[in-house]
Amino acid sequence: MKLIQSASALILLVYLFAGELIAQTTSTHQIKPKKETVMISNAEKNKEIVRQLFEDALNKRNFELAKDLISPEFTGIGGNKGYAAFLAGPKDLVHSFADAHWNLTDLVAENDKVTVRWIFSGTHQNSFTGIPVLGQKVSSPGYAIFRLSNQQVASVDLLTDRFTFLQQMQVLPQNIHSLQQKLNPKKIIFIDRFTVPAASVNEFKQRVAANRHLIETMPGFIEDAAYEQKDEKGNLQFVTIAQWASQADLQHAKEAVQENYRKEGFDMPAMLRRLNITMERSQFEPAQDSKTVLTP
Numbered sequence: 001m002k003l004i005q006s007a008s009a010l011i012l013l014v015y016l017f018a019g020e021l022i023a024q025t026t027s028t029h030q031i032k033p034k035k036e037t038v039m040i041s042n043a044e045k046n047k048e049i050v051r052q053l054f055e056d057a058l059n060k061r062n063f064e065l066a067k068d069l070i071s072p073e074f075t076g077i078g079g080n081k082g083y084a085a086f087l088a089g090p091k092d093l094v095h096s097f098a099d100a101h102w103n104l105t106d107l108v109a110e111n112d113k114v115t116v117r118w119i120f121s122g123t124h125q126n127s128f129t130g131i132p133v134l135g136q137k138v139s140s141p142g143y144a145i146f147r148l149s150n151q152q153v154a155s156v157d158l159l160t161d162r163f164t165f166l167q168q169m170q171v172l173p174q175n176i177h178s179l180q181q182k183l184n185p186k187k188i189i190f191i192d193r194f195t196v197p198a199a200s201v202n203e204f205k206q207r208v209a210a211n212r213h214l215i216e217t218m219p220g221f222i223e224d225a226a227y228e229q230k231d232e233k234g235n236l237q238f239v240t241i242a243q244w245a246s247q248a249d250l251q252h253a254k255e256a257v258q259e260n261y262r263k264e265g266f267d268m269p270a271m272l273r274r275l276n277i278t279m280e281r282s283q284f285e286p287a288q289d290s291k292t293v294l295t296p
Contacts, residue, residue, distance in 0.1 A: 046148045047109035050116055053153065054102045058090050071152040086153070097122025097138070114146045120160070124169065131169050138168040173223060174216075187222060188244045189284040196236040200275035207271065208240065211257070215242060218256055220249020250283075 049069055057065040066083040076085025094100045099122050106117040124136040142160040146153050166172045196204045208226065215221055222243035229237050244250040261268060272279060 043109040046114050050114045071154045096126045096128035098125050117143050136169050140165040188250050190242045191282045192240045193280045194238040195278045197276050198234050218253045220245040
């Protein structure tokens with residue numbers, strides 16, 4: 001009988017001990033989600049701070065908001081500190097592109113870092129790093145990793161597509177291979193010189209713009225330029241200079257232009273006669289010794 005009682009007591013102790021283990025294990029598992037919840041909450045707060053920085057401070061031009069969002073220890077270009085250092089670049093863009101807008105396409109947060117991707121768009125309206133203002137429209141991507149401390153931006157690693165931006169600003173050619181073609185000693189320089197009466201200038205320039213847009217899409221085209229001045233009679237002296245990779249490319253371009261005229265029903269000689277415009281055409285190749293320069 002005593003043996004049975006001892007066995008019963010042992011079984012009871014095992015159940016009690018197992019119950020304690022289960023309770024401790026359950027308690028431990030209940031704590032972990034709280035820690036994860038805190039981490040997720042901090043990451044979400046950081047993401048919201050970066051969102052405010054773009055959508056409210058930059059896009060809505062509420063630059064004063066940056067005082068609360070940027071850490072005083074933030075270091076910008078040249079070692080400048082604080083929110084003013086962060087705003088230096090965006091303010092330059094807003095000055096040059098009055099309709100500047102950062103469209104956020106991705107926003108991801110983990111721990112103390114927030115990764116963001118955007119598309120910057122705007123119209124060039126004021127001087128930007130010396131680039132001529134031609135009303136260029138730009139739309140180029142950018143990426144950044146923000147590090148936050150105490151719910152403020154402490155640092156940022158930034159990467160923007162400067163190449164596409166400079167192409168859209170007409171600083172770099174759309175066809176990057178044309179930079180190599182410029183060094184081609186066999187390239188052809190094709191020059192047209194027009195004398196245009198004042199009354200014919202508007203219609204003439206519209207046709208020139210259409211032609212320049214057409215030829216820049218053709219194989220072998222390197223670049224072109226246009227120059228103008230008024231003579232003593234008030235006529236417009238207008239010169240276009242186009243560079244082609246080879247004589248064959250130039251010939252193909254001439255044929256393509258004539259075919260486009262045919263489809264359009266346009267007669268260039270007839271237009272020149274009607275508007276009393278005279279034209280001189282010439283063709284050159286690079287000089288053999290292009291380093292020789294004559295000075296007066």
